[in-house]
Amino acid sequence: MEVLIRKAYKEDATEAIPLIMEAIGDISRQMTGETEKTAIYDEFIQLFTRTDNRHSYLNTYIAEMNGRVAGVLVFYTAEQAIILDANLEAYLSNKKGTAVTIDPETAPGEWYIDTVVVDPTYRGHGIGTKLLSYAEQLVKDSGGGKLSLNVELEKDAAIRLYNRLGFVTLCPWTIIGEPFHHMVKTVFAD
Template identity: 30%
Template sequence: MIRQAQPEDAAVLARLIILAMDSLAAKFVGGSAPEESLPLFEKFAALPGNQYSYENALVYLDEQGVCGMISAYDGRDLELLRSDFLKYIASEYGITQIPDHETQAGEYYIDCVSVFPRTQGKGIGKKLIQALIKQAAGTGRDKVGLLVSKQNPNAERLYSGLGFQTVNERKFMGSDYFHMQYTI
């Protein structure tokens, strides 16, 4: 079952965000291991009005609870949605580097798709992406976009198989990505 995430999902959302980000998550806290960022993402997943908020996430539940998530938001809102997060990591962790923009106005941006390893390979990620596309279409949006690491050909194949097309390439926080979009 897929449903809108709730504030009480914050702890599991944080673990899924970190799973998706991997080493990138550690950069936000000046750490070396992704798990070091767990308190940061738990805090922001529980709060409204930011890019990691439960408000922007759909979750997939199986008999054991939340096992996957997808988060997305309107690209025009990126600056506003990440403002408090960037201020917080600057004050708490001394991280002042501002990441490049990963999206832009006119695109409903998938920030994160993640499924716990115990349930991977069951089509959960695909179902979450399809639900997100349906949600975006219902709000009148006509493009859904995302970044996929050039080092992750399996994810690129998944998105291509769902109808996403590469529109350009981007560098984000020191790594190379394909910018892919789905036209509704």
């Protein structure tokens, strides 16, 4: 089966958001300012269709298979993250009436894979690897650089995949008080 990777459209929100929520788990509460699953979903739909935050469709790529969203990649630079997260902090602070801070997830100068997730229906077809390779190609096309991601310590299968693809654990990282591995791959231009 053929997998098409493309930029996301606003209309992808209803299929992409449940996958993003599954991938980021408890972080979804921090990113939306909500605690109930339905409210988190509704808020993510709104954030996805906006243009000013990390979860915008503008920073999202879709792996499409048989006309369906089979996987999602959320991807941006560290420099973009500063602006995107400042916008999200302002939005959430206004919404909650109190200051909200978003934990940084990437180091300066990196290209950051915020989220990569495959729909359970389509797992085992190499879609996750294709999405990661797509991100790497985007970095190559832009002159090369460091490609990074964070992974929870207990996600052994994901860590093995990232290692196989050339990512190395650079340092420990903390997001909402939880420990992660910060993994980096140096990508050279063609």
